[in-house]
Each structure stands twice: as structure tokens, then as C-alpha cells.
Amino acid sequence: MRFSDKIAVVTGAASGIGAETARLFAREGAIVFAGDIDEAGGAKLAAEAEGDIRFVPCDVTDPAAIEALMNAAAGVDGGIDILMNNAAAGGARANIDEIEPADWDMTMNLVLRSVALGIRYAVPHMKGRASTKNGGANIVNVSSVAAVGPGYAPTAYSVAKAGVLHLTKCAAADLAQFGIRVNAVQPGFINTNIFTASLDVPGEMKKLANAAIAQISSNAQPVRRGGQSADIAEAVAYLAGAGAGFVTGTSLIVDGGITLGPRHSWDPEEPGLFSALEKMEEDMKAKAGEAAPD
Ligand SMILES: NC(=O)c1ccc[n+]([C@@H]2O[C@H](COP(=O)([O-])OP(=O)(O)OC[C@H]3O[C@@H](n4cnc5c(N)ncnc54)[C@H](O)[C@@H]3O)[C@@H](O)[C@H]2O)c1
Structure with a gap:
């Protein structure tokens, strides 16, 4: 029970990496506040949880909704111990020479500002929770291998994910005085709904597309299997847990080696x-x- 008595917040928790991490935190003793725009998915996650997961509808592009999520989590025990800023989507797909200003802003708000504001509204509830026991108060931001360079995701998303890495370092410095650690995780190619979420096709077709993507992912990196949400959840649990008590301002790449070098x-x-x-x-x-x- 690595997270006994912890209050954890996970954004984008209704699916994929967020759902798997919320389940892990709850299984290991945390009370988890799960935020998402997907109300049906969030309710299902909470209902089926092995442990205590409480769903709060939250659109992370809306500052007031983020603040409300953090206030709800802090209401249980007077504070928040763990924040996982995970919610995102692929954002605008256009290359830089064609992107519309509004689409750029939408992607930045969803992928980068959401993380900044998650920290902004959680930290007032994290100060004073920074016991060095059991991992202390800490934040894990979900970046991506797309932060390493082009070719893994659309341009605006990649730039925003690189911003998440820099934000992680700046926040780690800002918040060190309160004993709050801040780290990031950089997933590689993980089998979730993110690739098909924005496709304008019926759900059944998305399932077929997900299966095809899973097939591609099994041979896309040196570790010859598809990346799973559980691979990332374990990394987040390490960063959020007692074993990482001396780790702050860093990022853990969990990508089966996809960023090692060219395929040859x-x-x-x-x-x-x-x-x-x-x-x-x-x-x-x-x-x-x-x-x-x-
Ligand atoms: N799957 C990958 O290969 C991969 C690789 C690198 C990074 N990531 C990152 O991992 C994180 C989780 O993605 P995933 O792969 O589990 O995708 P996913 O689509 O399975 O889950 C994303 C969740 O975020 C929610 N969400 C989307 N927009 C939201 C908003 N405005 N407010 C609140 N919730 C919102 C969705 O409803 C969904 O439940 C994201 O930050 C993503 O960028 C994923």
C-alpha cells in the first residue's frame, strides 16, 4: 500500500494512462479525485474501482473547473498530496505553415496551460503536506517523447509537451521551498484512445483503428511489444512515491527505447x-x- 492515506488528483482519468494510474493509486490506498470531460467514462471508473476513486467533471481548459476539482479534493482531508497533470489530446494537426491562431491557442491551453493551472490551483492545498515520509507532496506532469523532437506527434502538441518539461523544472525550483517535488514522465507509443479520439468516424471504426494502431505499436520500438498504460502508471507511481523522495525537476522517459536512435x-x-x-x-x-x- 504505497499510497495509504494520500489524497491524489488525476486529470484526464476516464481513459488510458490516467485511468490506469488512478486505479493503481486507489488500489494502493489513496483517495483519488479523478477529473475528466468524459462523464460516462469517469462515472464508470469510479463505480468499478478497487479502492476509492471519486469522479469530478472537469475540463482542464477551464481555469474555474480546475480550481473546483482541487477544492473538492482538498475538502476531504484539508489538502492534496499528489497531483498528476495528465489530461490532453492530440490538438491541432496542421503543420506550422498552415496552423490557425485559434487552433494553436486551443492546443496550448489543453496541453500546456492546463498543467500550469493544475499546479497553480493545487499548490495552495499542497503546502504543509510536504512530510518527507512516503514520498511527500509531489506533482507528476505527463509530457511525451514528442518533447524530444519532431516526428512523434503534430507540431503544436510537440511544442506544448516540450513546454511541459520546462515547466516541470521551473515549478520544481519554485516549489522546493515548500518541500513539494515536481517531476515529469515522457511516454512513448502507448496503446490508448488518444490516436483515434479526434477522428470523425463512428465508435466501431475507432475500435478497428485502435486495433490496427496496436499492431503497429508492437514493432515500433526496440522493446518489441506495444506500450501499455500500466507501463506509465508504474513510472508515475515511482515518481510520486517514497522511493523518489530525492527526485525533483527530472523527467522519466518510458518509451521502450523509441527515442534511442533511428530504426537501423x-x-x-x-x-x-x-x-x-x-x-x-x-x-x-x-x-x-x-x-x-x-
Ligand atoms: N498514448 C500515447 O502514446 C501517449 C504518448 C505520450 C504522451 N501521452 C500523454 O498521456 C496523457 C494521457 O493520454 P492517453 O494516451 O491516456 O489518452 P486517452 O485519450 O486515452 O486519455 C486522455 C483523457 O483525457 C481526457 N481529456 C481530453 N481533453 C480533456 C479536457 N479538456 N479536460 C479534461 N479531460 C480531458 C479524455 O476525455 C481522456 O479521458 C496525455 O497527456 C497524452 O498527451 C500519451
């Missing part, structure tokens, strides 16, 4: 520069051998 660096089946050079050398030697007189 880890997949012997994939041709790269060096295998091409070896082949060239063999061909040249063979030609030279053919040309040499007996």
Missing part, C-alpha cells in the same frame, strides 16, 4: 549507412575480383 541502430533487418557501406564494399571487391586477370 536497433533493428538488424533495417538497412542503414554502415550496412550499405559493407554491401558496397562487397560488391566492389566482387567486381574487382571479376576484373582481375587469372
Whole structure:
């Protein structure tokens, strides 16, 4: 029971990584306040929980809704011990040369400002909860491998997720005086609904698309299986727990190695520069051998 007597808040908790982490926290003794715009999903999560999960409708693009979620969580025991800023979606898909200003703002508000305001409205309830026992008061922000560079997600989302990393460091510095730790996790390619959530197609088709994406993800990185929400939940539990009591301002990449390097660096089946050079050398030697007189 790593989180006995803790009050935890998880945003975007109705699905995927947030749902899995909320379940883990609750299983291990926390009272979890789960915020999400998906009211049916949130109610189901709470009803089926093994432990204490309380759903609060919350749109993280709305500052008042974030504040209300934090106030509700703090109402139980006079404070908040753990905040996981997790809610997000893929945002605007356009490249930088075509993005509309309103779509840029929407993505920044959803992916980056939501994290800043989650911290802003939770911290007044976290000061004074910073016992060094059992992990103390702390925050885990969900960034992404998209923060490392282009190619993993749309541009606006990637920029916002890079912002989440920098925000994590700045907040860790700002909040150290209150004994509050702040860290981030950077998931790789994880099988959740995020890829199909914004598709304008019926639910059954989304399921088919999710299955196809799961198939692709099983072979997309050096660890040859699809990433699961539980892989990220375990990393968040480490950062939020007593074992990480000396860890702040850092980020944990949990990606099955997808950011290690180009595919040819880890997949012997994939041709790269060096295998091409070896082949060239063999061909040249063979030609030279053919040309040499007996
Ligand atoms: N799945 C991946 O491969 C992956 C990779 C890197 C980072 N992430 C990040 O992990 C986090 C969780 O994503 P997921 O993969 O579990 O996706 P998901 O779609 O399964 O879950 C996201 C949840 O956030 C909620 N949400 C969306 N907009 C919201 C809003 N305005 N207010 C409140 N809740 C809102 C959704 O309703 C949903 O329940 C996100 O921050 C995402 O960017 C995911």
C-alpha cells in the first residue's frame, strides 16, 4: 500500500494512462479525485474501482473547473498530496505553415496551460503536506517523447509537451521551498484512445483503428511489444512515491527505447549507412575480383 492515506488528483482519468494510474493509486490506498470531460467514462471508473476513486467533471481548459476539482479534493482531508497533470489530446494537426491562431491557442491551453493551472490551483492545498515520509507532496506532469523532437506527434502538441518539461523544472525550483517535488514522465507509443479520439468516424471504426494502431505499436520500438498504460502508471507511481523522495525537476522517459536512435541502430533487418557501406564494399571487391586477370 504505497499510497495509504494520500489524497491524489488525476486529470484526464476516464481513459488510458490516467485511468490506469488512478486505479493503481486507489488500489494502493489513496483517495483519488479523478477529473475528466468524459462523464460516462469517469462515472464508470469510479463505480468499478478497487479502492476509492471519486469522479469530478472537469475540463482542464477551464481555469474555474480546475480550481473546483482541487477544492473538492482538498475538502476531504484539508489538502492534496499528489497531483498528476495528465489530461490532453492530440490538438491541432496542421503543420506550422498552415496552423490557425485559434487552433494553436486551443492546443496550448489543453496541453500546456492546463498543467500550469493544475499546479497553480493545487499548490495552495499542497503546502504543509510536504512530510518527507512516503514520498511527500509531489506533482507528476505527463509530457511525451514528442518533447524530444519532431516526428512523434503534430507540431503544436510537440511544442506544448516540450513546454511541459520546462515547466516541470521551473515549478520544481519554485516549489522546493515548500518541500513539494515536481517531476515529469515522457511516454512513448502507448496503446490508448488518444490516436483515434479526434477522428470523425463512428465508435466501431475507432475500435478497428485502435486495433490496427496496436499492431503497429508492437514493432515500433526496440522493446518489441506495444506500450501499455500500466507501463506509465508504474513510472508515475515511482515518481510520486517514497522511493523518489530525492527526485525533483527530472523527467522519466518510458518509451521502450523509441527515442534511442533511428530504426537501423536497433533493428538488424533495417538497412542503414554502415550496412550499405559493407554491401558496397562487397560488391566492389566482387567486381574487382571479376576484373582481375587469372
Ligand atoms: N498514448 C500515447 O502514446 C501517449 C504518448 C505520450 C504522451 N501521452 C500523454 O498521456 C496523457 C494521457 O493520454 P492517453 O494516451 O491516456 O489518452 P486517452 O485519450 O486515452 O486519455 C486522455 C483523457 O483525457 C481526457 N481529456 C481530453 N481533453 C480533456 C479536457 N479538456 N479536460 C479534461 N479531460 C480531458 C479524455 O476525455 C481522456 O479521458 C496525455 O497527456 C497524452 O498527451 C500519451
